[in-house]
Amino acid sequence: MSAKKKQKLDNGGEENNSPSKSGTSFSPPAHPDFTEWSWDVTHNPKILVKNNGNRVMFNPSFSVGTQAIRGTSPLKHGYHHYYEVLMSTDVYGTDMMVGIGTGNVDLEKYTHTFVSFLGLDNESYGLSYSGSIHHNGEFKPYAQTFGKGDRIGVHVNLWSGTLEYYLNSKPLGVAFTNLNPKINYYPMICSTSARSGMTLTYSNSYKHNLQFNAICKLAKQSLLVPGTIPPGLAVFIKNNFWWLQTPKNIKPPNPTTAKNFRRKKLVMPLDFDDSSDEENAETAKPNENLESADDRRPSISADSPASKRLRLRSLN
Numbered sequence: 252m253s254a255k256k257k258q259k260l261d262n263g264g265e266e267n268n269s270p271s272k273s274g275t276s277f278s279p280p281a282h283p284d285f286t287e288w289s290w291d292v293t294h295n296p297k298i299l300v301k302n303n304g305n306r307v308m309f310n311p312s313f314s315v316g317t318q319a320i321r322g323t324s325p326l327k328h329g330y331h332h333y334y335e336v337l338m339s340t341d342v343y344g345t346d347m348m349v350g351i352g353t354g355n356v357d358l359e360k361y362t363h364t365f366v367s368f369l370g371l372d373n374e375s376y377g378l379s380y381s382g383s384i385h386h387n388g389e390f391k392p393y394a395q396t397f398g399k400g401d402r403i404g405v406h407v408n409l410w411s412g413t414l415e416y417y418l419n420s421k422p423l424g425v426a427f428t429n430l431n432p433k434i435n436y437y438p439m440i441c442s443t444s445a446r447s448g449m450t451l452t453y454s455n456s457y458k459h460n461l462q463f464n465a466i467c468k469l470a471k472q473s474l475l476v477p478g479t480i481p482p483g484l485a486v487f488i489k490n491n492f493w494w495l496q497t498p499k500n501i502k503p504p505n506p507t508t509a510k511n512f513r514r515k516k517l518v519m520p521l522d523f524d525d526s527s528d529e530e531n532a533e534t535a536k537p538n539e540n541l542e543s544a545d546d547r548r549p550s551i552s553a554d555s556p557a558s559k560r561l562r563l564r565s566l567n
Contacts, residue, residue, distance in 0.1 A: 261314040261344035262445040286454045288322045305451040309442035316363040319441035326436045332407040333494050334454035342380045342398040344444030349403045350377035351436045368441040376427050378416050384426045394423045410459035470495040
């Protein structure tokens with residue numbers, strides 16, 4: 252794509268995909284807004300930081316390149332980190348990305364060039380709104396596209412060195428591995444589009460220990476198996492580890508439906524090959540030779556106890 256066409260695209264000239272591309276109507280999770288860090292205030296006139304450092308507006312008038320910003324502090328070594336970004340405006344243009352990068356990333360290197368900034372080298376990792384992930388100059392498909400109103404979560408595990416993204420609280424699977432837990436990584440976002448904005452809605456860190464691992468297990472069970480943990484603990488998990496839970500729009504299997512399905516299987520036609528009634532029940536198989544759906548009586552051996560009972564009934 253030519254530079255002029257990219258500039259037209261990033262200034263809203265065409266292909267503006269403002270609606271949410273995830274295809275789902277998403278309700279924000281019920282949790283208090285909490286941010287452990289905010290976006291670093293920059294002197295770049297193409298980036299406006301508002302709302303106590305949580306809201307960023309890229310290219311407020313028109314776009315001539317790629318603008319990027321990072322968090323105020325590096326992510327703690329050996330901790331789990333989770334932050335969530337709301338795509339608060341139209342999502343379009345060459346790219347809008349969410350990810351992390353080291354302190355060596357030059358945020359102003361491509362301010363006059365339209366590029367997918369995060370992941371251009373081995374110093375940064377990024378997720379594009381197109382659904383691809385980028386690192387070390389390479390990219391590959393990873394998730395569906397997203398747009399205005401969608402929330403992108405980032406779970407950085409600096410204990411095991413992995414990074415996983417979430418789309419509207421739904422985990423998308425591990426995107427990157429082999430992160431160096433001893434390197435300083437910063438949260439980063441970037442955009443090439445005019446009047447594009449992102450808002451930091453949540454950021455927190457969790458020490459990797461037995462408590463965190465146990466909470467991870469309990470958080471998954473609290474929605475899949477209601478009532479298995481005390482109500483007070485369930486509220487604590489909901490308020491502090493809500494991002495680990497299964498989204499509410501994914502309902503667990505209905506146990507009543509499962510029981511009914513099993514009952515239906517028990518009344519299938521049976522073919523008894525043995526003489527013992529108890530053994531017959533264990534080795535029952537569907538009778539494929541039945542001609543009528545109404546004729547569901549099993550075939551019975553002439554010497555079996557069941558056959559004798561039938562003959563006695565016919566004599567009476």
